[in-house]
Amino acid sequence: MSSYFDEHDCEPTDPEEQYRQNALLELARSLMQGLDVDFGFPDAPEWDQRLPPPAAKVSVQGLQLVVISPQQADKGLKCPVCLLEFEEQETVREMPCKHLFHSGCILPWLGKTNSCPLCRFELVTDDPEYEEFKKDKDRRRQREHRLEDLHGAMYT
Template sequence: MEEDIFNSLVLALSDVDYRFVNANANIQRLLELYSNTASGLRLPPPAAKHIIENLPDVTITEEAQCIICLKNFSVGDTAKKLPCNHLYDKECIVQWLEKTNTCPMCRFEMETDDEEYEKERKEKLRAKQREAELEILHASMYS
């Protein structure tokens, strides 16, 4: 369901002729749309500096697109890969993560330098882990 929000953001962006809009303008627009859509939710803080600095480079091997500037990558191009496996141009994703820690495609939340936010984020992660552990336990009990 959360993915739907982002899909609609991407659709909204497709009104624009990207070739004439720079990535920075797209980021502004996406962030605005995101804050409007997620009304009541505050925009998550920027990603941690060390995360932004250490994003791994990958070589593109199959069709992919940077959804921030909507540029199509060619096989052999270099892109930045987030932990959720989504690919972006370096310039686009660095600018984005300096504003908010969430993957524009799937809202995967990356580590931040914000202590308060980290408490919440880790609590959410632990809850997810517990759920997964319970599922495994269930599966082993009833199989």
């Protein structure tokens, strides 16, 4: 039988990536337990230095509600935040990245920041400044890719 991670194709391979992922999940757990989590570096000039703003209400409301099937329950599918196994017939939230969470685990999180705590898939925010930054980052990334290609072409 294939593992949860094989199936979702999201096993972190890079240790640093794994560390960041665990840090996010830790934060999400603290939130779920009602702890007041400090999200921040409010004075950091760059979004790179802080967590993105909350998910837009519409994008949260648009999340699919999924009923856990007997097969999923049999596989011992767990909520990544609280690590409790989902029960058959339980209604849970599905992020666009297909990760499943209890409403009570993911909603407080999305009220703080817009990304999946497991894979950092980002929901839309209603922060115009951040949305602009995101577009900008995509453009920068594309430019870097082109440069890498060029570099590759020159040295191979």
